[in-house]
Amino acid sequence: MSNYTAIREVLNRMSGQYNTFTVPKIYVEYTGDLTTAILLNQVVFLSDKSKRSDGFFYKSYQEWEEEICLSERQVRYSVKKLKNMGFLETSIKKANGAPTVHYKLDYDKLLDSILTFCQIPLEQNVGFHSDNMSQTLTETTTETTTEITTEIPYAEIVNYLNHTAGTKYKHTTKKTQALIKARWNEGFGLDDFTNVINTKVNEWINDSNMKKYLRPETLFSPKFEGYLNQEGGEGNGNYKGSNQLSGYDFSKGNGNITF
Template identity: 55%
Template sequence: MASQYNEIRQVLAQLSGHDRIVTIPKLYIEITGDLAESILLNQIVFYSDKSKREDGYFYKKYEDWADEVCLTERQVRHAAKKLISKGLIETKVLKANGNPTVHYKLCFDKLVNWIMTNCQERNLQNVSNDSDKMSVSLTEITTENTTDDKKILSDKPDDAIPYSKIIEYLNIKANTNFKTSSQATQAKIRARWNEGHRLDDFIHVIDVKVNEWLNDSKWCKYLRPDTLFGTKFENYRNQKKVLKKDGTKGLNPEPQKQYDDGLNF
């Protein structure tokens, strides 16, 4: 049993991470059931034995993750939360170069125990004998970085995106008549959905921008999918509603980002 345990640890270390080409062992996809999670887990395994800290933690800024594996901050945060819930990693905020930075730590024993407990013997043999067949090249996954024509990794199938609910809500709130079937509109929604945004995010953006623009003759024309669900969506999502002196809801002119996804930072 001990020899098998050590063998698995060695194989995982050999499979995980690369400085130029990122591959995802199929095993990680089977463990997590999600591409973004499996990519993050893959990189955390890769860096887990390279930390100079005695406690095993290492740090990565969100822009570093984006540069290495094309995951947005939101995707990293969401994937980390899921991996924590599975007991596969731990995170904490520690200072790095004088700034509070998220640090990550792999729970290697739990990962190996999970593999030994849940994987069939045939799968373990495949890991040892043919690691190439277990990897899905990151280059085969279409990603979106700066345009809506490219996709980024998603944790939901395309048919789960509630196009109708989003557009119908916009039409009701803004008194518009956009079509759910529009390919251009769906592309905008899909791009934001693939970044990790969900229905409540779209509802929030529609609410705050309708609140801000509906009665403004100059800006009301921008209450359209092309603007609302474009590349400024994240900024709109972080606008907050506040109560004006007259008791009506308005917008916070200087919204501050809040983290409410359950991570310990």
């Protein structure tokens, strides 16, 4: 049995369950976040179940949510991340008469990438059996410290601000990127940025004096955490307004998520 076949069997055995899902720790360490690890886990599982000759399989966003509890926005974000990592391909094809996103996993690239991440040369795996390969990968990953750089979604954040506040800021502006990066490095995520935008837009959009402050240099300043946790805001669980992110299409705008 070849090394690729053995590891592929291990990946399939680890991936995808209907009633519970166990996500291998290596997927979290490799992708850099739990959401993308959950999606990768299910993609690996589903890729061998496709009946298409071209290797694609399809899932609606509703089906993703039912199976692995990820929203459309989370799936779009994680799909983009896996595509940028080089082993996931997407295509719009008809399914049940409607255009639906189809997915295709490149097993060889995934395996090469994971082995590189774990720093395991293929020749060192000769003689390993599929039943102990999973333990070997996990142990090696535990012993190896590898820095993972999570892509900062500048375009998604700025385009969402433009969409919500009716502004026209560019996500490529260095000052804007510096502000977003500073908050991102403090541990805030995409949900936090959209929550702050929603909170301040609802508060300021109809105030002629305050509307001008719906801009990156104000919203993403060091006051960001205060905006996130202000009374009546989304960040503290007391927000009563509409969730403007629901149904928002992140495929719009330059540099955004596309399929």
